[in-house]
Amino acid sequence: MLLGLSKIIDAPGASVSFETSLDLSDLLFGTCYPVQEPVQATGIVRNTAGVLVMTGKITGRLNGICDRCATAYTSDVEFPIDVVLVTELSNEDSEDEWVFPLEADAADLDDIVRTVFVLNMDSKLLCKPDCKGLCCRCGKNLNFETCTCEKEIDPRFAALKQLLNK
Numbered sequence: 001m002l003l004g005l006s007k008i009i010d011a012p013g014a015s016v017s018f019e020t021s022l023d024l025s026d027l028l029f030g031t032c033y034p035v036q037e038p039v040q041a042t043g044i045v046r047n048t049a050g051v052l053v054m055t056g057k058i059t060g061r062l063n064g065i066c067d068r069c070a071t072a073y074t075s076d077v078e079f080p081i082d083v084v085l086v087t088e089l090s091n092e093d094s095e096d097e098w099v100f101p102l103e104a105d106a107a108d109l110d111d112i113v114r115t116v117f118v119l120n121m122d123s124k125l126l127c128k129p130d131c132k133g134l135c136c137r138c139g140k141n142l143n144f145e146t147c148t149c150e151k152e153i154d155p156r157f158a159a160l161k162q163l164l165n166k
């Protein structure tokens with residue numbers, strides 16, 4: 001969806017609000033497509049002393065497979081939108097991933113929502129932030145069971161141990 005901004009581009013203090021939903025079911029994270037339901041984005045673009053600032057939020061639901069324990073899970077997420085819109089990208093701006101160019105006085109909401117969503121996604125999909133994962137030896141899900149396997153020794157400590165034993 002394109003959000004027309006011609007009314008506020010030259011009008012400091014003016015604003016345009018928006019509300020849209022977007023299908024991100026083709027987004028691949030790791031080995032799964034966790035965004036099976038469209039995400040909702042709401043917010044406002046404000047001309048702040050000549051600079052177009054877009055603020056708002058994206059809400060959605062993830063149906064992921066946990067990277068650590070391989071369990072399927074569902075979680076609701078909410079990501080902030082806080083980006084700057086420019087009529088033309090300068091070299092400096094093009095390195096800033098939170099700056100978006102306008103296309104013919106309009107903001108490409110789909111592109112912005114998609115990019116902001118991806119930038120906010122954790123690199124890992126976890127069923128919970130402190131997921132204990134699976135034991136790398138016996139495969140038990142350590143969130144529910146404990147096992148008696150010896151803990152893997154950190155390679156750095158292993159090297160240190162070797163030094164000390166000399």
Ligand SMILES: [Zn+2]
Binds near residue numbers: 126
């Ligand atoms: Zn997990």
Ligand SMILES: [Zn+2]
Binds near residue numbers: 136138149
């Ligand atoms: Zn184990």
